[in-house]
Amino acid sequence: MDFYYGMAQLIGVHTLLGLSAYIVLLTGQVSMAQAAFFAIGAYTAGMLTVLAGWHIVPALGASSILGAATACAVGFPALRVKGLMLVIATLAFGEGVRLFFFNFDYQIAKGNIKVGPLGGEGFRQIRYFPENGWTTFDVMLFIWLFALAAMAVLWWFDRSRYGAVLRAVGEDELAAQSVGVNLTAVKVSAMTVGGAIAGVGGGLYAHYTTHIEHSSFNVLVATFAIAYPIVGGLSNVFGTLAAVIFVQAFLVEGLRDLGDWRNLLFGALIVLAMNLRPHGLFGRRHA
Amino acid sequence: MLDFLQVVVDGLLFGATYALIGIGFTLVFGVMHKINMTYAAASIGGAYLGLLVLKVMAGAPAWLVFLCGFLGGGALGYVVYLACFHFIPYSSPLATLMSTVGMLLLIDEIIVHATEGRPLNYPAMFDDVMLRAGEFSLRGDLLLVFGVSVACMAGLLVLLYRTKLGLATRAVSQQPTAAQLCGIRIARVNAVTFVITGLLGGIAGALIGASVGTLSPLLTLPLTVKGLIVTVIGGLGNVPGAIIAGLLVGAFENVFQLWRGVTERDLYVMLLLFVFLVFRPGGLSSKN
Numbered sequence: 001m002d003f004y005y006g007m008a009q010l011i012g013v014h015t016l017l018g019l020s021a022y023i024v025l026l027t028g029q030v031s032m033a034q035a036a037f038f039a040i041g042a043y044t045a046g047m048l049t050v051l052a053g054w055h056i057v058p059a060l061g062a063s064s065i066l067g068a069a070t071a072c073a074v075g076f077p078a079l080r081v082k083g084l085m086l087v088i089a090t091l092a093f094g095e096g097v098r099l100f101f102f103n104f105d106y107q108i109a110k111g112n113i114k115v116g117p118l119g120g121e122g123f124r125q126i127r128y129f130p131e132n133g134w135t136t137f138d139v140m141l142f143i144w145l146f147a148l149a150a151m152a153v154l155w156w157f158d159r160s161r162y163g164a165v166l167r168a169v170g171e172d173e174l175a176a177q178s179v180g181v182n183l184t185a186v187k188v189s190a191m192t193v194g195g196a197i198a199g200v201g202g203g204l205y206a207h208y209t210t211h212i213e214h215s216s217f218n219v220l221v222a223t224f225a226i227a228y229p230i231v232g233g234l235s236n237v238f239g240t241l242a243a244v245i246f247v248q249a250f251l252v253e254g255l256r257d258l259g260d261w262r263n264l265l266f267g268a269l270i271v272l273a274m275n276l277r278p279h280g281l282f283g284r285r286h287a
Numbered sequence: 288m289l290d291f292l293q294v295v296v297d298g299l300l301f302g303a304t305y306a307l308i309g310i311g312f313t314l315v316f317g318v319m320h321k322i323n324m325t326y327a328a329a330s331i332g333g334a335y336l337g338l339l340v341l342k343v344m345a346g347a348p349a350w351l352v353f354l355c356g357f358l359g360g361g362a363l364g365y366v367v368y369l370a371c372f373h374f375i376p377y378s379s380p381l382a383t384l385m386s387t388v389g390m391l392l393l394i395d396e397i398i399v400h401a402t403e404g405r406p407l408n409y410p411a412m413f414d415d416v417m418l419r420a421g422e423f424s425l426r427g428d429l430l431l432v433f434g435v436s437v438a439c440m441a442g443l444l445v446l447l448y449r450t451k452l453g454l455a456t457r458a459v460s461q462q463p464t465a466a467q468l469c470g471i472r473i474a475r476v477n478a479v480t481f482v483i484t485g486l487l488g489g490i491a492g493a494l495i496g497a498s499v500g501t502l503s504p505l506l507t508l509p510l511t512v513k514g515l516i517v518t519v520i521g522g523l524g525n526v527p528g529a530i531i532a533g534l535l536v537g538a539f540e541n542v543f544q545l546w547r548g549v550t551e552r553d554l555y556v557m558l559l560l561f562v563f564l565v566f567r568p569g570g571l572s573s574k575n
Contacts (some may be wrong), residue, residue: 025381030381030384077561077564077565081564081568083380084316084320084321084322084523085519085523085564085568087322087384087515088322088515088516088518088519088560089519089560089561089564091512091515092512092515092516092557092560092561093557093561095512095553095557096554096557096558096561099550099551099553099554099557100554102550103550103551103554119550120550218508219508219511219512220392220508223388223392226385227385227388230381230382230384230385231385260396260399260400261400263392263396263399264393264396264397264400266389266392266396267389267390267391267392267393267394267395267396268389268393269389270385270386270388270389270392271370271371271386271389271390271393274371274375274382274383274385274386274389275370275374275375275386278375278376278379278381278382279379279382
């Protein structure tokens with residue numbers, strides 16, 4: 001049973017990652033920096049529980065705030081450029097953050113072992129859950145609490161005036177601007193919310209894997225983040241969830257028998273899916 | 288000081304390959320206003336196809352491998368066009384972006400499967416030649432990289448600015464609807480652009496393989512990021528800008544490799560990009 005709980009944990013964390021890209025995509029922007037906010041959340045929460053001895057909930061709060069602050073700070077200069085330039089700018093920012101953690105050492109002695117991030121070797125022994133006697137099931141529930149909360153918040157956004165503004169900017173910037181929408185404020189706010197969600201997701205990820213390193217946050221992870229909402233379609237948050245389940249449960253676990261071939265199939269299926277359903281597997285067709 | 292000069296010159300010579308990759312991104316952007324994320328992977332894939340010659344004809348000369356890499360890159364360029372651009376509606380930029388990313392993963396995985404995950408040796412030319420002037424030296428293989436790249440760029444510029452095909456390409460990039468009204472078949476120009484950039488990518492991949500000595504699928508992601516950075520610094524859609532930016536990035540990263548080591552080097556390249564985004568978002572030659 002633990003296997004299924006483990007898979008549910010993975011799906012929960014990836015749902016948070018996908019949702020963080022979803023809200024940014026609603027405004028028509030593609031951010032490849034979500035892995036960076038994820039990394040910042042992971043290292044922040046890990047360092048707070050391991051090095052500073054915090055409880056996990058305030059640690060996740062801190063990683064969410066730091067993720068949001070970074071996203072907001074990136075948003076201002078990066079959103080001066082539009083569309084494809086933003087893809088490149090955020091891609092480079094994501095790689096920059098990864099390289100920062102590749103070179104980041106901060107270890108303190110705890111008992112007779114040293115703990116903390118150590119450059120390329122990564123950050124080991126983030127053992128908050130086992131040390132406090134959480135079972136796999138507890139951890140899964142904890143992760144899904146956050147994933148469902150994020151889904152509920154975004155669902156509510158979608159129904160509210162704010163969601164309408166986000167989609168208006170995504171559909172046609174010029175038209176939105178001409179009815180008095182402040183484009184920069186809307187885009188930066190979407191980035192900030194996305195950063196907060198990615199920060200929480202990263203914090204949870206660090207604690208359930210217990211070991212993070214720079215390569216856990218590479219371009220591939222950023223690609224997954226935008227792939228979930230695009231493959232799932234931008235109609236609502238359930239598309240993202242369905243895409244995460246499709247990719248992680250079906251492609252990665254369900255096709256395990258295929259061994260290495262499933263990676264090959266993964267790329268081919270994305271190409272095929274986008275050719276057949278350009279608006280996502282569960283997206284509405286328009287124009 | 289001499290060290291510094293040596294490092295700058297070596298970087299400039301290797302930067303020619305970044306320029307070629309940057310040109311590929313920028314040309315496709317200019318014509319289709321879309322990013323082809325597969326490009327660097329297809330370039331490395333083309334270089335791998337070049338290696339197939341050694342399978343068929345053991346001990347084939349290096350130039351033949353390069354030539355096949357060049358042609359293989361062109362063929363892959365067309366495949367990428369068909370798989371990721373031709374059938375996807377123009378109004379779905381997200382779908383194109385995603386399908387090219389999927390194609391990137393696919394090409395990477397095919398390479399990993401075909402080579403069982405081991406890096407392959409790549410033949411080099413003139414790697415035993417060394418021009419010396421006192422302490423200062425020029426590696427023969429880097430000079431070859433630079434020479435071939437410059438020849439390719441010159442060929443491309445002639446093609447773009449002196450032929451009918453180039454005129455059509457530039458017309459489509461300026462105003463697709465008007466170009467269509469003048470009887471230019473847009474789909475054909477797009478396909479030709481992909482083949483041309485594929486050819487350039489194939490030779491760039493082969494040159495990278497030759498100057499590094501080995502070819503590995505691990506090269507694709509860093510090369511994608513570098514190529515995109517070169518594209519932005521040069522100005523999106525600006526071919527001469529991409530050439531200058533490629534050389535600049537090559538020299539810049541080599542200098543920081545000397546000063547800060549290989550693990551921190553790329554961090555400074557990203558910072559360079561952000562300096563450009565903040566102060567010159569239109570690229571090197573923008574008039575703002």
